[in-house]
Amino acid sequence: MHYHQYYPVDVINGPGTRATLFVSGCEHQCPGCYNQSTWRLDGGKPFDEAMSDRVIADLNDTRIKRRGLSLSGGDPLHPANVPQVLALVRRVRAECPGKDIWCWTGYLLGELSPAQRELVALLDVLVDGKFEKGLADPGLLWRGSSNQVIHDLNAWREGGERITCLVCS
Ligand code: SF4
Numbered sequence: 001m002h003y004h005q006y007y008p009v010d011v012i013n014g015p016g017t018r019a020t021l022f023v024s025g026c027e028h029q030c031p032g033c034y035n036q037s038t039w040r041l042d043g044g045k046p047f048d049e050a051m052s053d054r055v056i057a058d059l060n061d062t063r064i065k066r067r068g069l070s071l072s073g074g075d076p077l078h079p080a081n082v083p084q085v086l087a088l089v090r091r092v093r094a095e096c097p098g099k100d101i102w103c104w105t106g107y108l109l110g111e112l113s114p115a116q117r118e119l120v121a122l123l124d125v126l127v128d129g130k131f132e133k134g135l136a137d138p139g140l141l142w143r144g145s146s147n148q149v150i151h152d153l154n155a156w157r158e159g160g161e162r163i164t165c166l167v168c169s
Pocket of ligand 1: 026027028029030033034035036038073074075105106129130131
């Protein structure tokens with residue numbers, strides 16, 4: 001996997017102070033996408049073990065307390081990215097207790113493959129759906145267009161089929 005950008009301190013992509021990783025690779029090609037430079041899987045830099053170590057160290061850095069990790073792109077759930085994103089998420093769960101994990105994807109929660117679902121099972125929040133230019137609204141929090149849904153996965157798991165939008169509810 002390659003990554004396009006890494007922000008060790010970020011207050012834009014998700015709640016609180018966070019570390020944010022923008023991975024490379026997206027197959028959705030949404031018209032009006034602001035991140036077209038992230039579409040290529042081989043763009044950016046390789047995400048190696050040293051980068052994984054850095055993310056873990058930043059999340060555990062007590063000088064700047066981060067609430068959690070945000071995964072964006074590109075698409076972290078691109079099938080080619082899933083194995084390494086899953087490995088990173090597993091490390092965060094094992095080595096960074098108390099940190100939440102948010103993920104943005106162009107895929108829909110209800111249409112994920114078994115491999116994507118295995119990864120999503122370890123997340124706290126999934127913001128899903130392609131960017132729809134006609135539904136774009138700069139006033140929306142943490143999403144670009146109104147078709148995209150912020151799924152509180154913990155509430156969803158507790159409530160069976162219930163899907164909660166953190167903004168609407
Ligand atoms: S899913 Fe996101 S990164 Fe991919 S094309 Fe759509 S807006 Fe761009």
